[in-house]
Amino acid sequence: MELDLGPLLRGEVTRMDFSFSVEAPEIPDVVFPESVSVSGEVTDQGGYKRLRFGVELPYRAQCARCLADVEGVYTLDFERTVALRQNLTEEQLEDAELEYVIPENGKIDVDGEIRDEIVMCFPGRFLCTPDCPGLCPKCGKPLSSGLCTCASQDRIDPRMAVLAQLLEDDSGNGETKQ
Ligand SMILES: [Zn+2]
Ligand SMILES: [Zn+2]
Numbered sequence: 001m002e003l004d005l006g007p008l009l010r011g012e013v014t015r016m017d018f019s020f021s022v023e024a025p026e027i028p029d030v031v032f033p034e035s036v037s038v039s040g041e042v043t044d045q046g047g048y049k050r051l052r053f054g055v056e057l058p059y060r061a062q063c064a065r066c067l068a069d070v071e072g073v074y075t076l077d078f079e080r081t082v083a084l085r086q087n088l089t090e091e092q093l094e095d096a097e098l099e100y101v102i103p104e105n106g107k108i109d110v111d112g113e114i115r116d117e118i119v120m121c122f123p124g125r126f127l128c129t130p131d132c133p134g135l136c137p138k139c140g141k142p143l144s145s146g147l148c149t150c151a152s153q154d155r156i157d158p159r160m161a162v163l164a165q166l167l168e169d170d171s172g173n174g175e176t177k178q
Pocket of ligand 2: 136137149
């Protein structure tokens with residue numbers, strides 16, 4: 001999306017609002033079923049021009065522990081300073097990509113900027129629930145699903161029961177007897 005900041009740069013207005021969509025970025029192991037919804041504004045406060053964007057992006061990912069599907073809407077807010085090339089020092093121009101948005105012929109192309117910001121800030125992993133117990137190391141089923149019976153089998157295994165009894169007796173020997 002190319003935004004025409006002409007009216008603001010010419011001082012005709014001090015605020016312009018935007019609403020548009022941008023193609024979603026590519027992030028490994030994450031699916032974006034829709035494009036990025038962007039809303040924002042650029043304001044001029046006494047010559048200081050500020051650009052703010054709020055993005056909304058539905059996603060589908062996998063729980064890092066149990067691999068269950070995790071769905072949600074990712075939101076992010078970020079800002080940039082709008083500066084004209086002739087007003088920046090050489091040093092500022094070197095950092096320009098991160099700090100400033102520089103209009104060309106009064107226009108800025110923000111798609112790449114928005115995608116880069118999302119890629120940089122997007123969480124590296126998701127959990128289906130904050131305390132997801134993960135997968136059973138024996139059978140590989142999700143421990144939260146109730147499908148894994150490994151633990152209960154252990155409990156009724158007679159050999160295990162005998163061993164548990166021995167351990168219990170053994171631990172009693174340490175007590176002082178009168
Ligand atoms: Zn999980
Ligand atoms: Zn199991």
